[in-house]
Amino acid sequence: MSNTKTALITGATSGIGRATAHEFAKHGINLILCGRRQERLDTIQKALSKQTNVHTLNFDVRDKKAVFAAIESLPENFKQIDILINNAGNAHGLDPIQDGNLDDWDAMLDINVKGLLYVSKAIIPQMTARQSGHIINIGSSAGKEVYPKGNVYCASKHAVVAVTEGMRIDLNPFGIKVTAINPGLVETEFSQVRFKGDAKADTVYKGYKALQPEDLADVIYFAVSRPAHVNIADVLMFCTAQASSTIVKKE
């Protein structure tokens, strides 16, 4: 039997998920890359297929039928998922609660929380049956503290941290590792999505060196490459310029 592991990464078309795909490929981990933008999935698959086996799945994590159908559709050589990286997610808007937009609230709770649950639910039974597996949930520093106008995004990430703890407890009898990685500011497409293409997005990472997606990929690979008896439970990670959600030392 091969020792090669297979990882499924949601949100692999950009930012942290894409960087993690590149890092895992370097280490020969087989990849199932997920996202909604098929062109990007194709480009990444083409680039990484030189290093490892890559399969792509196109679905919206909000669509529970599509989630289960996608996992069900995996070819035999990708059916066993050893590592699940629940990374798909975004902030939508940055408004005081009284001005919040209902569609933004739905998007954040449906994608960041319910989407993560749907994908996990589709994969956990095979892990419990094998009594092995590793789930890494990408939370946020926003899951540890609430910042002004962060309200619903922070709530969604607090939920991710709570769900991660719940998973770790419930999956403990099965020997399944569960990890939360909680970054502060990471320079990705995150702010373009949050501000819906507004120029404000360009100012978020100016005047200091934010975390880069590759910094996250390093830590994620570190977590998955520990010996069998070691579980990295929870990581809070900032760039050096950041001390908390609201304190960032700019030039």
Ligand code: NDP
């Ligand atoms: P990006 O915007 O660069 O990437 C987000 C990824 O999520 C994309 O690949 C996107 O793929 C996918 N995605 C978004 N919505 C959906 C959906 N409905 N269904 C399926 N996939 C979806 O942001 P990041 O890389 O920064 O974000 C990754 C994770 O890290 C998120 O959970 C975010 O909350 C978290 N995080 C980010 C921080 C930051 O400062 N950047 C800090 C802390 C946490 P596609 O559009 O192709 O579907």
Ligand code: 8X3
């Ligand atoms: C992303 C970090 O501070 O931009 O989760 O909300 S922040």
